[in-house]
Amino acid sequence: MIELAAIVVDSLVYASWLFIVSIGLTLIFGVMNVLNVAHGSLYALGAYTAAWAVGMYVSGAPDAGFELLAIMLVAAVVVGVVVGLLIERGVLRWVYGRDEIVIVLATYAVFLVLEDVMKLIFGPESYIAFQPRFLFGTISVAGIPYVGYDLLLVPVVALIGLGIWAAIHRTRPGKLLIAVIHDREIAAALGINVTRFFTVTFLCGAFLGALGGALSAPLISVVPGIGVELIVLAFAVVVIGGLGSVEGAAVGALLVGLGRTAAVFFRPELELFVVFVVMTVVLAVRPEGLFGKPKARRI
């Protein structure tokens, strides 16, 4: 019984983390049809910047409290806006309209550049920002003590997800966005500024990627190479749910979270396999993902 509770809680925590690091990827794809490989760099940059900022602040104020969370948020906003703007205005807008795979290659090129930029800025050593993780003490669930920060990820991420869903489905800009998603030419003809929607969507997606990184900074040690591991994992999550679907990303995160936690408990060596097995099975049965819509056949 205690084992079951542990698996459920661990899965939820892990699924929340998966959701927050992959939601930006699916958002950008859903609106712009761009698979943003540089999402991995945004995540890594967010993590680096947050870890660095927290480290700087703590060295000046050793008994820092909840302001650390604000610092992490600011780090994510700065990274998302600055780097997001650079990528979208500097690179992506020149390749809109080209082949899907060419756009992926362009974001891959950006990813390569950012990998080295990060090494030049932050060096090869690892950054650890553990302080925020102990702000909330421990909370016990079914007799098992958990780190409060990890548990609180679940409601916070659920709120963020709901917020995104509501922003798309319950607000005027959201409705306009849906029009842009369905047919960008008709939307433009109706007077919607599609270019601005693209830029804003990309900035939001970039911010979410950086936020995922910033929230992860206390959980991991921030080292070179975390970006590529993340992009592969996040891609699996959003593909399972259906590229471009927010609900799908949530379901994908839950499935992968459950599968991976069960693997960690029973067969740890299968940990990585489970993710890709789930992905392969889903893609074999439903090539568009669980919540994806099949494309119209064009003759």
Place this chain on the structure above:
Amino acid sequence: MTRLRRVRLTTVGIAVATAALLALWPLLPAWAAHTVAVSLGGGLVVLGLLILIRFGLVSFGQGLFFAIGGYAAALANQFLGITDMLVLSVAGIAAAGAVAWALGYIVRGHRGIFFAMLNLAFSMILFGILAKTVVLGSTDGFSVGVPTLLGFAPDPEAGRLTFMLFGYIVVFTAVVAWWVDRILASPIGYAGQGVRENELRLRYLGVSARGAVHIAYIAAAKLAALGGVFTVLLIGHVTPEDTAYWTKSGEFVFVAILGGSGNVAAPFIAQTVFELVRTFALQYAPDAWQMLLGITLLLVILFLPGGLWSLADRLRGRDA
């Protein structure tokens, strides 16, 4: 008619290049011969990507089959004591062919980014297996002895890259390139164009698009494996990091885009340029290597969509 003439021209070009490389061997300094041979090995992997690109597909995980080829050769050498380069090459090709045949059933139904990223996922899984399995050498990999050919052992004083190995790689690569050129001009090659342009029409014509993709996938895998075998024979060492890791797969895609898909010679030219630039870049700016790759890739995408080969077409005044 023009099509036919171009095929013949490529065949002549391959024959001339092969003869020239073999004749130049006594004049080439050791580093240049090594660069040429390594470029031919890498070029084979990119040649496989070229086939896929003709089908409108890009694989971000071709390092998977590059690694399978390299490891099959290294394992056969290590555990079975096989030193014959021909047998090692066949072992690599067979192993990759079998894996590609099985994985092909999964990937053949996918196009575009799904195809690209599924392959990336597979290669990451293999990297994880190789790096964590002690029997397979974990992160240190294996060393491979100096290979022999049909019972002839090279002079032990002569170092690793002898005329035997160099000639073997040059001739084998030339035959494979010629074969791929013929394949691309055959019905299966034209089916690739159909998959790229309009798959549904192709199916209405009675051609199995999935079947064609499956065949191309296996062919590309075998080419990548052969490239892996050559590279291992040349360098004498194989590690997961240098074969299955995503950076290697990314380099192959980079070279494929740099060269363009206009001709079977393009991958080898681009790979040689790549190896030369890398030699100098790693010497003068080792920390900015990936940045250099990324910026070059962007420039090629924006200003030279047909790759280096399209420069040749432009010089001849033909539309790229």
